[in-house]
Amino acid sequence: MTQHASINHAWLLASRPDGEPVKENFRYVEQPLPQVQAGQMLLRTHYLSLDPYMRGRMDDSKSYAPPAQLDQPMVGGTVCQVAESQHPDFSAGDWVLAASGWQSYALSDGTGVTKIGHLPHPSWALGILGMPGFTAYMGLMDIGQPKAGETLVVAAATGPVGATVGQLGKLNGCRVVGVAGGEEKCRYAIDTLGFSACIDHHRDDFAEQLAAACPDGIDIYFENVGGKVFDAVFPLLNTAARVPVCGLVSGYSSRELPPGPDRTPLIMGGILKRRIRMQGFIIFQDYGDRYPEFLQAMTPLVEQQKVLYREHMVEGLEHAPQAFIDMLKGKNFGKTVVKVA
C-alpha cells in the first residue's frame, strides 16, 4: 500500500535570467502524480539542496553540464524517501540521494540514485557528507596540497565548501584566513570554526585588511567566489602557491566583462614568475571514483566534531526561489537546504 499525496508540487524554470535571477524566472505548478511502471519508483523529496552552480544551469550556454530545460522542474540534488517502488533494487521507505530537482515527488528508474541508509542527519548528505564536502576535501587535499605552517585563504568562509576547506586546512596545520560577508559570519569563522582571521568583504579597506591578515603571503587560495576577493588575493600569492578553482559565484550573473585594462598578461606573468598552479575542477567529473575515500575520511571528522557543519534550513518548497536568490547574494548562513516533506 502506498501512503502519499496525489499531487506533485514543482518549480519549473519559466525563463532564463538576464543577469541576477528573479522570482519570475520560476513558475510553481501542481501536477497529478505519475503512475509508477515496472522498473520505476516514486521518490518523495525530503530535502532539496540549493547551490551556486545552479545559476549556471539556468543559462542556455555551453558548460560542463547541460542547461536546465525551460518548463521543466529546476535541477537540484535531493534527499528522498522511496514512496512507492516497482524497481527491483529499491523498496518503499529507503532513504536515497537523488537529483530529482525542485519538486515534491519524482518518478525515477534508479539512474543516479544512491541509497544512503538512515543517517542521523539525512540532509547532511547534501552538504558536509555530500557534494560540497567532497568538493572541499578533494580541492584542498589533491590540488591545494596543504602543508603545516602554510597560509590558506578561503572565501564564503561560513558556506558549506568554505567552512569545510578552512577546518580541513587547520587540521593539516595551515594558518587559515577566511573571507565572509558581515561581522557575524566573520565572528563565527574565528570563534566557532577556529580560523586565525576572517575579513569582511563588505569593508572598504578589504584588500588592505586581507594583506594585513596574511603577513607571510598566501600559499593556498581556494577559489570559490572570484571577483574582488580574487583581485585582493592574487598579489599576495607566494611562490609555488596553489589555487584550486571550484567556483566563481560573484560572477555567475554578470553579463559583461569588467572595464579594462585587460589584466590577462598580469595574471599569466604572475603564474609564470611565482610558479603558481591554478586548476579548475568539477567534483564528480574529476574525482567521482574517490567518493568512498572522502566518506571514509570525512565521516569520523564530522562525528567527532573535528569538522563542524551549519545548515541554513528553509521550510517549505514554496520558498525555494527566494532562498536561492538570497543564497546567491550571500544572505544565507551555512548550507542552504529546503525542507520539502
Add this chain to the structure above:
Amino acid sequence: MTQHASINHAWLLASRPDGEPVKENFRYVEQPLPQVQAGQMLLRTHYLSLDPYMRGRMDDSKSYAPPAQLDQPMVGGTVCQVAESQHPDFSAGDWVLAASGWQSYALSDGTGVTKIGHLPHPSWALGILGMPGFTAYMGLMDIGQPKAGETLVVAAATGPVGATVGQLGKLNGCRVVGVAGGEEKCRYAIDTLGFSACIDHHRDDFAEQLAAACPDGIDIYFENVGGKVFDAVFPLLNTAARVPVCGLVSGYSSRELPPGPDRTPLIMGGILKRRIRMQGFIIFQDYGDRYPEFLQAMTPLVEQQKVLYREHMVEGLEHAPQAFIDMLKGKNFGKTVVKVA
C-alpha cells in the same frame, strides 16, 4: 704555464630598457684580466647562451631571480674551458658549464660551475642538453602529461624549447601543431621536425588557421610566448587541458597592460568550467633535482636523432647585443648561441 690573452672583453648592462631593449642598454669594455688567487680559476668563454629570460633580468623588478646589476657584465649561461686553475677540483683545459655572463673571461670560485667533459658539441649544453631542453622536457612531461592521440600546441616552434617540446610530444603519440614566425620556420617544423601543422603567427587569419589545424581542440598548450597566441589558443582548450607556463616572451618588453575589457573573469571561468590546469614553472627551482633523469632520457634521443636540434650561431662576442635584440623579435632560427672564443 697559462696560454691566454691578457685582456677581458665584456658587455656591461649600461642602462635598463624602457620597453624593448636597444644596443645603448649595453656597453662594451676592455678590462685587464684579474689575478687568479688560491681557490679560484679563470674561465675562458667558448659559447654564450642568449635566452628570452634575460630580458626580465634587465629590469629592476621583483622576479624569481635578482636583476642584473648596472655596470656589471650581463648575466648568461656559458660553456667555458678552464684557462688557469688554483682550484682543487678543476684543472686547466676542463670543459665546464657556467653562468659567467657576457664576457670572454671570468674569475670563478667554482660556485655553480659543472664539468661537462669534452662533448662532441659543447654548445649543446646550453640548448638541447641544457636549460632549454630541460625546460621542454619537464614542462611537457610533468605538467603537460602527454597522452597518445592528444593535440599539443607549442609556439616558438623552431626555438630550442618549442622544437624540443613538439618532438617529445610526437614521440609520446601527440598530434603536434606548432606556431612560428614566417613560412620558412613553419616549413621546417613540418618537414624536418615532423609536426602535423605549423601556423605562421604573422598571418592576419592566424586564429582561424590555428582553429582549423586543431579540429579536436587543444589538450596541451605549452605556453612560452603569451599574447595573441595565448588569445587564439584559450578558446580552443579542451576539458581537462594542461597549460605549462614557461615563458611569455611576447610581453617581456611591454610597459603597460592592453586595453579592456578585463578578461580575467573569462580566463578564470574557462579554467573552472573546462577544468584547466595552468601551472608556471622555473626549471631549476622546480625541477633541479631531476636534471640527471632528464640527461639520461634526452641524451640517447639526441644521439639517435630522434630529437633534432638547430643552433643559430653568432660569431663574436661583439655581436651579442644585436643577436639578443633580434632573438626577442624572433629573427633567430634555432637556439641563439654566441661563439666567443
